[in-house]
Each structure stands twice: as structure tokens, then as C-alpha cells.
Amino acid sequence: MKDKHLSPEYIVTHQGDEYERFHGAVVTPIYENSLFVFKDFTSFTEAMRDETENYIYWRGNNPTVEVAEKKLAALEGGDACKLFSSGMAAITSAILSCVQAGDHVLCVSNIYGPAKKLLTYLEKFHIETTTIFSTETNEIERSIKSNTRVIYLESPTTMTFKLVDLPAVSKMAKQKGISTIIDNTWATPLYQKPLKMGIDIVVHSASKYLGGHSDLVGGVLVTNEARMKELFVQEFQLLGGVMPPFEAWMLTRGLRTLPIRMKQHQESTRKISTFLENHHAVKQVNYPGLPTNPYFELGRSMLEGYSGLLSFELKENNYHAVKKVIDSLAIFQIGVSWGGFESLVLSPNYGNNEQQLKEQNLDPGLIRLSIGLENTEELLEDLEKSLHHVVTTKNKREDIK
Ligand SMILES: Cc1ncc(COP(=O)(O)O)c(C=O)c1O
Structure with missing residues (x-):
């Protein structure tokens, strides 16, 4: 079957798997190599023109990691996915890709504790945060400041499992030129697709349901092509918190079920x-x-x-x-x-x-x-x-x- 009918079951079973490319191996092998070599210098310089598209170094693209990335992008209904060494690495990259000194982040209700701590930590770079304990769209809108650049969401929220009206908040944020990020770990892409509701960036801790076996720590970031092009060469490669191939292989194994x-x-x-x-x-x-x-x-x-x-x-x-x-x-x-x-x-x-x-x-x-x-x-x-x-x-x- 070609990629026309993308049920979640089809995606986890076959999407992104390229059997012929790997001698018919039904499971993609683990590419445990830190770099890729080139037959001549011209091939190398050509590959270096676009690191986002080519295999060059561990902190970039890897065939094993790509399988899980393709599956997760398809499950979320997004253009592109990159995998990180932890959920926190994905969250950090997502937030930093949207802010600079002098900006304000609006954080809604109970979010994962370390994500909140990260926002407090960013104060030393003059990025301020307001947390509101309401999930009501009107309250969120009222708390927006002239320098708000990001609304950071969890829905359901951590510990209290309250919901945010994602279509309403993303619409309101778009009108004001504010980016929206959601941690979608609770629902998984099977049960909630925030990009389809207008949210700009989706992050996950793959350490939870996606891996599913309490044997790996990892993070996921899914967004559109334009955002990912920039994020890849900046927060992904520069902060360097990327998922190793073995973890990605385990993640694919977890995703199958x-x-x-x-x-x-x-x-x-x-x-x-x-x-x-x-x-x-x-x-x-x-x-x-x-x-x-x-x-x-x-x-x-x-x-x-x-x-x-x-x-x-x-x-x-x-x-x-x-x-x-x-x-x-x-x-x-x-x-x-x-x-x-x-x-x-x-x-x-x-x-x-x-x-x-x-x-x-x-x-x-x-x-x-x-x-x-x-x-x-x-x-x-x-x-x-x-x-x-x-x-x-x-x-x-x-x-x-
Ligand atoms: C909702 C949520 N998001 C993110 C994270 C962080 O993920 P990780 O531990 O993979 O960095 C967690 C971890 O418990 C979490 O519960």
C-alpha cells in the first residue's frame, strides 16, 4: 500500500519504513555511526549546502532516527519532525526558537514542573513569563502583553487535567502574531492533533506512551516546514540535544504497538x-x-x-x-x-x-x-x-x- 491511506495503524506499521533500501530488512538497522563519508570532495560540499536534507553527522540526520521521525510527523499531521534526547530538550528548543531577549511567554495553568522552571531560568536572558491558572480563552487573551511572543500550553494540564480550547486560543494568537506551543504528551498524536487546530509547534516526551516501555528517554518536536528549516540549523544542531540512533530504534519499536x-x-x-x-x-x-x-x-x-x-x-x-x-x-x-x-x-x-x-x-x-x-x-x-x-x-x- 502506498501512503494514501494513512490510518495510525498503517503509519506505525509501514510509514517511513523503506524495505528495499535496507536489503528487505523488515526493521531498519541501527546506524550507529557518528559521521558519513563521501566519495569525493564535491559530493561533500554539495551535501553541506543543505544539512537539513543530507546525511553528514550524528547531530543532523540519521536513517534509523528518520524512520521514527517520519512516523511521528505523519501521526501528528505535520510537515516535519525532529527527535531530541529528552522531552525537555524538545521543549527548550521549541521555546527558544520563538523568543529573544525582551520577549514575554504566557504559560497556561499547571504545566510540567521542569518546563515551568525553564521559563523561570530564561529570565536571566530577559525573557519574562506569566503563568495564569485559568484555561479560559478570555483570561488567556487578557493576560497577553505587547511583547508576548509565545503561548505555552498543555491540554490536558499536568496534575489537574484541565483543557484549553485549542482552536480558539490558536486563532486568537495567530491574529496577534503570537506563536503557540503545546506539549501533547498526555493525548499522544493518536488522540489529539493540535497542528490541525492551528497550533504552531507540538512537543512530546517520547519517554511516556510513545516509547511505552519505560526504557527510553526522548523528545519529539513537530511543526511546519518553514519553522523546521530554521529550528534544525539553530536550536536542534546548536543546543545538540539530539536523539541517539539506538533510542530512535527503540522508539520505533514502541510506536508499532x-x-x-x-x-x-x-x-x-x-x-x-x-x-x-x-x-x-x-x-x-x-x-x-x-x-x-x-x-x-x-x-x-x-x-x-x-x-x-x-x-x-x-x-x-x-x-x-x-x-x-x-x-x-x-x-x-x-x-x-x-x-x-x-x-x-x-x-x-x-x-x-x-x-x-x-x-x-x-x-x-x-x-x-x-x-x-x-x-x-x-x-x-x-x-x-x-x-x-x-x-x-x-x-x-x-x-x-
Ligand atoms: C507532560 C510532560 N512533558 C514533558 C516531560 C519531560 O520529558 P522528559 O523527561 O523526556 O525530558 C514530562 C516528563 O515527565 C512530562 O510529564
Whole structure:
């Protein structure tokens, strides 16, 4: 089949794979070479005319890396993709490609902590940032300054999973000549295609669902051809945080099963979020896939599916209750990151950071779950047993009222 019918399943299975070029190898070999040599000097100088199109050096193009890049560009519906050594490297390059000293970045709601720290760090280069904790388009528009050059978005947002109206925000930003960047890690390109909604640059941490096996760290940046031409020779090559071929090979391997893994994550999380929502010990579940979620309708217009990362807030919203629940879980492992095969649990409440939680608008009873690929019934049982430790006669009574 030629590249006419680009279903996600076709893209992950065949798009970008060139069997004849590699002696019929069904999997592209790993090109573990730092440089490429040329038959004569003229060929070299010709190749150097456009580093974005030719194989010259590791910090440029590589046939193994290209396979994953082609798949991800096609999945996102973008012109071009480059892969980075981490999600943070992709985020840094995306932001720096849009700003210079004296510019302002508007950052919407809870974003991934280190991305926020990066924006604070950029103050030393006279790039200022404002964070607003609303995801409403009107609020975003009101916070724009004359020097705003970027609106940095996550939708759903980190920890709270609120949604931003991406078509409305990108339209408003375009009218004002402001670039928009979104971290699309939560939804994956299968479930949300921000470029099609007018967003300029999409970034991902490939360390989550895209890799999917908790065995690689990587970043993805997808945008249009014109932006990528510049970004390639500047932020990509100069900052140098590029993805090594072995990681790219692993990423392609992970991508092959992305559609079926996401189906399972979604199915399990639908059951688990519903279970949590009806539990005596739980005050609130933050998951846009629940019909009761305030962002459900907006989500239906933007999302084609829901991934497996959610949070919930305990009625007994203090560190001791959070610790009791987390420590009582047997299948869910305690650890950072998410989007892998294994179920994980975390809380931003460390028992010593009350002020920080307030500043980030986070409930002290918030617990984040990444639903893995284990048996759903066993995960439910694990949660049921663990939450039992914080079911009190008081919160049972509250339910009856
Ligand atoms: C939403 C989000 N974006 C970006 C990142 C950063 O990715 P990486 O760890 O690959 O640098 C993370 C990591 O947890 C994340 O959760």
C-alpha cells in the first residue's frame, strides 16, 4: 500500500519504513555511526549546502532516527519532525526558537514542573513569563502583553487535567502574531492533533506512551516546514540535544504497538476513573474522559480518545492520608514518569511543601495514577483495598447526606 491511506495503524506499521533500501530488512538497522563519508570532495560540499536534507553527522540526520521521525510527523499531521534526547530538550528548543531577549511567554495553568522552571531560568536572558491558572480563552487573551511572543500550553494540564480550547486560543494568537506551543504528551498524536487546530509547534516526551516501555528517554518536536528549516540549523544542531540512533530504534519499536496499547490504557482508565468517582473516600476525579468532568464537552470536540493518566483528590486531604493510600497499594509502583506498561502512583504532596502546593493551585489530597497494562480487575482491587484505609465513618456519612 502506498501512503494514501494513512490510518495510525498503517503509519506505525509501514510509514517511513523503506524495505528495499535496507536489503528487505523488515526493521531498519541501527546506524550507529557518528559521521558519513563521501566519495569525493564535491559530493561533500554539495551535501553541506543543505544539512537539513543530507546525511553528514550524528547531530543532523540519521536513517534509523528518520524512520521514527517520519512516523511521528505523519501521526501528528505535520510537515516535519525532529527527535531530541529528552522531552525537555524538545521543549527548550521549541521555546527558544520563538523568543529573544525582551520577549514575554504566557504559560497556561499547571504545566510540567521542569518546563515551568525553564521559563523561570530564561529570565536571566530577559525573557519574562506569566503563568495564569485559568484555561479560559478570555483570561488567556487578557493576560497577553505587547511583547508576548509565545503561548505555552498543555491540554490536558499536568496534575489537574484541565483543557484549553485549542482552536480558539490558536486563532486568537495567530491574529496577534503570537506563536503557540503545546506539549501533547498526555493525548499522544493518536488522540489529539493540535497542528490541525492551528497550533504552531507540538512537543512530546517520547519517554511516556510513545516509547511505552519505560526504557527510553526522548523528545519529539513537530511543526511546519518553514519553522523546521530554521529550528534544525539553530536550536536542534546548536543546543545538540539530539536523539541517539539506538533510542530512535527503540522508539520505533514502541510506536508499532501504540494504537493497541492506547486502547487498553483508555479502557482500563475508563473503568478506574468511574470507580474512583463513586468511592466514599474520593472528593474529586480529574480526568477529561469522565462525562461528569467540566471539560468533557470541550474534550469531545478536540480529543479522539483518552489516555491513562489521571488524578483524584481524597476527602481527607492531608499528607498522612495520601501516604497511607500510596503505601497500601501493591500493584501500583511509586515512581516518577508515566505512560509505560506499568501502573504508577505519585502525589505532589511531600508533607513539607504546603506553600508550593498552594502556589500551584494543587489540592493537598491529590494523588496521580498512571494506569498501565495490567489486568484492570486486579488494579481495581488494589485501589479498593488501599482506599479502604481512608474510608472513615465520617466520609461515608457525608455520602449519604
Ligand atoms: C507532560 C510532560 N512533558 C514533558 C516531560 C519531560 O520529558 P522528559 O523527561 O523526556 O525530558 C514530562 C516528563 O515527565 C512530562 O510529564
